[in-house]
Amino acid sequence: MIKKIADYIGKIGIIFIKSPIGAIKFIINFIAINITINSPVSPCLSDEKPKQDLLQLVQDEVNKKLNVFPYHGELIILKKNLHESLVKHTDLRKEPITDPDYNIFDIFNYKDGAYRKLVIVGEPGSGKTITLYELTQELIKEAKADENKPIPVVVDLCSWKKDKQSMREWLVEKLSHKYKLEKQLFINWFGERKILPLLDGLDEVKPEYQQDCVLAINKLLEEINPPQYLVVCCRIEEYESLIRNNDYSRLNFFQAIELQELTVQQIHNRLKYMKLDRIWQIIKDRGHLLKLLCTPLMLSIAIEVYTKISDRELNQFNSSAKLQPYLFNQYITIKLPHEDIPVRDRDRNIDTTRWLIWLAQNLKRRNQKEFLIEEIQPDWLPKYRIIYYIGVALILSLFSFIISILLNHIHIFNLTFVYYLVSAIIVLSIAQNPSISIVESFTWTNWSFRQVKWVWIISLFAALCLGVVNWINNGIVAGLKVTLITAIVATIVSLPTGFTGVERPRKTYANQGIIKSCKNAVIFGFCLGLISTLIGILIGILIDLRIDGLLNLLKVDAILGIIVGLMSGLFMGGITCIQHFILRLILRWNGLPWNFTLFLDYATQKGFLQGIGGSYQFMHDLLRDHFATQLPRYQNKVQ
The missing domain is CATH 1.10.10 (Arc Repressor Mutant, subunit A)
Known part of the structure; x- marks a missing residue:
């Protein structure tokens, strides 16, 4: 890494001797190559590649989800009952489905897609999410075969809350964050009705927001160019409670289906398939045990832990509510044993x-x-928030002190004044957004003067103050020179704070965001430091700025370059890394x-x-x- 940087510095030096402007262009190109800076999506460009990327991402997600739990053999076809009272049933002429063994895709396509606005309800562990992903898998095949079909996307509603966003805007933001594609792509696709939202976990929305969430979904269907199809999953108890309290909380869908409990025969067949007749002999005459194992999840857990189940222990439980935690604990014990191991x-x-x-x-x-x-x-870690802020402040104060020492070394700035100034600028930038923001990549379209404004104004005001002080002490020429230098430094340092860090790159490994933020801090700091040094030398040559000769000029510019590099590195990911480091330190403690x-x-x-x-x-x-x-x-x- 050091050798690579040395090589770049050597190249820049050679280019600078021939052409100072060329050296600056070389550094800018280096930034463009090494840091992801997103450009706006052009509506003229084909969106076929992003669509194929999205389909593949959804396919990968489905493949992992359908292997999420040890279901021991093929997934059981869950019986389904129509539950028309749960929706506003907007078309009474549709013929009902009478076969409970229909798979979910058959139901979705029933009567040429008449049921493609569908609610799926069931008990906890009954297979709602798995059913949703089974449907998604078939819809992906359909979308790959016919480019006019919408792309299915699964979204968890759990984080939805009432605010000024419409459901469409919330979905665009959520999908952009989840799949790491530009928001504009999803805005376009929603407008063209090319997105098929499959919404999971309505019951996991905070209770005070659930009714508003239903109303937002209904409103989505009333907008211009609403989704052609829509599916929502929810636990039956929560949904019935919701519509019992307010009839307006019914989803304006065509149909609702309820996933039924596994039948005794289905339980028996699966245990027989797994050659677990012993478990069947234990549970067949115990109603509360059969009641618990009537969901695919708990049946799979029971199969997984059957070696730990004894007749004596099972006889201690007279209800499924007490047995469920026992089975989960046995599952944890099998996977993470605490005895008879090193x-x-x-x-x-x-x-x-x-x-x-x-x-x-x-x-x-x-x-x-x-x-x-x-x-x-x-x-x-709410109990340690003060310790966290103190830790971050101490490290940033160290950076402020280093910058102040460097500025004091060129004998044109007051050490104490600059220390407090730099600290104020850093604190102000953090105070704008106290949460840890990942600086993984940047978008030019989201550059905001509002983000920069106060940091820039304070920096320019400080430049003016320093210029006035030097004017009084050393004359008007010295004052103007100092004002010019500090104004340039202030502008270069403050401009990067206007970028909005966006998490565009798709996550392929853990902690990717922090690692890339650290990389961006180093590259931005190094490159902007060099640029500011070269600009300082150019200005010195052009206005004949001299401080005891050329060597002093180079020393001043080098120090200013280091300062700009440090400040830029902090604002372009360094502060994020420091915040994350302190937080992880407290977690480890x-x-x-x-x-x-x-x-x-x-x-x-x-x-x-x-x-x-x-x-x-x-x-x-x-x-x-x-x-x-x-x-x-x-x-x-x-x-």
């Missing part, structure tokens, strides 16, 4: 259990399903792993989490909820 492995499993509890509780509290390492925010990726991958390997790109989520919401309700005995320091 001490090192035991400690690792105990830690993993504790960390999974912490992760589940935080995801549950924030109404989130997906977890990305780089998206951990200070509010994940509280008993969480320093190598988060290792923990997440281990939990994925053990069957608790599922990794998609750089994000992770629990295999099932019920498993997450079980971890979230565990007793504090596992938690030790983690809070």
Whole structure:
């Protein structure tokens, strides 16, 4: 890395001797090559490539989701009942489906697609999400075969909340963030009715927002160019409670289906297929056990832990509500044993259990399903927020002190004044957005003068003050020179703060955002530092600026270049890295792993989490909820 930078500096020096302007162009090209800077999407360009990319991304997601849990053989075809009372049934002439063994795609296409605005409801663990992804898989095949068919996209509603955004705007933002494609593409596709939203988890929307969420979905269907088709999944109890309280909370769809419990015969057939007659003999005459295993999820869990189930223990449970936590605990014990294993492995499993509890509780509290390492925010540790801010402030103060020393070294700035000035600029930039913002790539169209305004105004005011001080002490010429230098430095440093960092690159590995933010900070700092040095030399030559000769001029410009590089690096990803480092330090102090990726991958390997790109989520919401309700005995320091 050092050799590479030295080579670039050598090239820049040679080019600068021949043409100073050429050297600046060389540096700008270097930035363009090494940092992702997004350009706006041109409506004239074909969107076929992004469409194919999106289809492939959805296909990859479906493939992982359908292998998300050990269902032990082919997925059971769930019986389905029509539940017309759950929707506003806008067309009573449609003939009802009478065969409960219809698969979901057959129902969706029934009567030439008359049911393509569909609500899927069922009990927890009944297979709603799996059914939704089965439908998505068939719709992907349809979209690949016919380019006029809309692209199916699955969106979790859990993070929806009432604000000024319409449902269409919220979906555009959510899909752009999820699939890392430009917002404008999704805006265009929605306008052309080329997107088929499949909305999962209406029941996971905060209760106070659920009614508004339904109204927003209904309003989406009344807009100009609404989606041709739409599917929503929800737990039956929550949806019935919603419409019981307010009849306006019915979705304005054509039909609703309810996924039925597994029949006794289906349970028997699956256990027989798995050669688990022993389990069947235990449960066949126990109604509460059959009741619990009537969902695909719990049947799969029971099959997974059958070696740990004893008749004596099962007889202690007289209700499915008590048996479910027992089965989950047995599943955890099998995957993360604490006994009869080497001490090192035991400690690792105990830690993993504790960390999974912490992760589940935080995801549950924030109404989130997906977890990305780089998206951990200070509010994940509310008790230590003050310590976090103090830690960030100390490191940034160190940078301010270094910059102040450098400025003082050229004898034209007051050390104390500059220290407080630089600190104020940095604090002001963080105060605008106290959360950790990933600076992974940039978009020219989202450059905002509003973002820059106050940092730039304060910097220019400081330049004017320093110029006046030097005018009084050293004369008008010296004052003008200092004002010019500091104004240029202030402008160069403040301009990058107007970029909006956007997470366009698709996540392919954990913590990708922080790693790229760090890379951008180094590249931007290095390149802008060089540019400012070259500009300073040019200005010195043009206006005959001299401070005791050429060597002093070069020294001043080099110091100013270092300062601009440090400041630019901080604003273009450095502050993000510092914030994340302090947060991770506090998490480690509280008993969480320093190598988060290792923990997440281990939990994925053990069957608790599922990794998609750089994000992770629990295999099932019920498993997450079980971890979230565990007793504090596992938690030790983690809070």
